[in-house]
Amino acid sequence: MDANSENRERIREHKVFLVATLCEEADVILQHAHQGKLITPREYRNLKDVGNREKMTIDLLDKLMSKGEETCCKLVEILRLDNILETFPSLVGHAIIAHPRTLQDQVTSEIGQYTITQIPRGTCVIINNVNFAGLSKRTGSDEDQKSLDRVFRWLGFTVVVHKDQTAAQMKDLLKDLGKTVNGDCFICCILSHGSSDGVHGTDDKIVSVDEIREPFNGINCRNLAGRPKLFFIQACRGHKWQNAVQVQADDPEGNESELEVDAQRVLVSIPADSDFLIARSTIDHYVSFRNPLKGSWFIQSLCQQLETHCPQGTDIQTILLAVNDEVSHEGFNKKQMPVQEVAMRKKVILHVPRVQ
Template sequence: MADQLLENLRPDLIKGLSERVINGLLDDLQQKRVFGEEEIEVIQHRMKTRADQARHVIDDVKRKGVKASEIMLASLKTRDPHLYDTLGIERLLVPVPETELTPSQLSETTGCSTDKTNTMNEYEMKSKPRGLCLIFNNENFTNPKMERRGSQKDTASLKDLFEWLGFSVEIKQDQTVSAMKMTLKEYSEDREHGDCFVCCVLSHGNESGVLGSDEQICPVDDITSPFNGANCSALAGKPKVFFIQACRGHEIQSKVMVADDSGGSRTQKPGRVSVSIPKDSDFLIARSTVEGYVSIRDETRGTWFIQSLCENLKEGSKRGHDILTILTKVNNDVSLKEGSLKVKNEIVDAKVTPQPIFTLRKLLIFKPLKKTGWFS
């Protein structure tokens, strides 16, 4: 199918799509109502490099399904016929009867090797515990007026969720920036990581990063970089997941009306092939809002993002959904919520759109352990 073909050709498309062609594809995708104006805005103006733009176009279209993928490939045929022909897309779109396929034909037709080491597969999620879930809950600050009431609700929900998913959960309460960095360095040097590492940061924030309890800024890169392949060899090739609940500015997202279209293991195993990967591979960073805007917290129920994340990750994991599918559901769920904030003695409508970014190379599917407890 077209969406699988996009996945198979993803590296070649990221390398081959020019900025001119990307802009043409976006025009076509908007005209065909695959993308809305906000999605186009994010890709054109917030993705800093051509490769990032290409990556996001491919991944966003692929997640929208077969029809959207077919529209993109048809557009590519018109916008860049040379690349279209070079990649053999016309031939690859023609289905071959399954009974007539030999292993070599299967590789040629789909772009996939029959060797499982080369196919799009899942990250291992078998270790017990699955790994560490580290939660920073910065609820109280030097200025008492900055107290984040309701954050304990988020902390409890995350703790119950990841314990149910088989993680060892550790909570760090009201940490200064220096204490946060020390903790992150300590865990990055731990040699006993399981199959995955999760870090949740609940705090205030701005465009530059998140706040420690001392009201100093900790850049998000200082949170994630201790765990890249160069600094944490125990997690090389394994997923590193960061959920960050914090404002990223002071602007308030307004609402618009739209039509309802609802109609690898650390130990080398015998026979496995060693490959090199970029040090920043295998990251997922899901943030509660887009750059420049506030995030919304309910003092009794917790934050919109974290509560939706816990609910949808619970249900999605039961069904075997991958994390990007789940986070798309979270984006939709949070985007539909209605809120209001007091600004200069005026009550204004407020909306929130979470934003995940990732360098995952495989499907990440959290697998709950069967035990009694919160989700049983």
């Protein structure tokens, strides 16, 4: 990005966020713009006469961007003021007030982002397998389902839940979805037992990760061609237990004797197909932990991090780094490390719709 237009482009990139944030107290930011001589007295009076706060904010931002980089730089400096951050707490930690970027940051900023603007954003399907023919009951998985349902509805998705699916039912369900699903983005959350060959249906038979993914590739699902497909899978990928490596003294989190595992192993194969992200609760050959009362470490962290960072305009891969870090600090002797397989071309940013 040209350094001479960095702040103007930053404002343009985050304009939707700024309008939604600043319009709540539009008079405050207008007063600062006037006091800082970013606008003329006449422009101030004209903007002041606009009755709608959202339109006032939009008109103000458009006016400031039209004045060039120096004016936009002054606006960003105003947004960094302590009293402004107190008035608009959503600005704290947001990229819009970040200080000048390094060359590496500038290269990263040039990566595009997928257009996700429709309401609803798309479909979020949750497959929640709790009761099995031969394997143990996955107590606590309903807590994960509730959290996922709440968060993705909040993010503007149509959420569809399917409970206790056999392997054949899972395959048929995913194939049917691939033929009919539409929208700017697709989310698939699978909560089940797992093995090295795939995810278990309630009849203990296997659905491979390729069978989960393939109904949504560019050939089988033309409606989602070029659009992001995100898969979040809570399942074990083996019987091994990850040992703790003491970096700093960590307090034990809860009673580990109350934890359960989503038994067996799961293989991930990311094809050449683009626009897929598959986030797994653990690395290959290892178990995943689930608290029967609170839900799984991975899904609960995912939901919490989405709620924290989506309003700030943080991209999904960065959010998943926060999930990795949080989950890696869970437990004491029993550890877990989530992992992602990524075949994305752009950043995925899930903005919270203004109208819920």
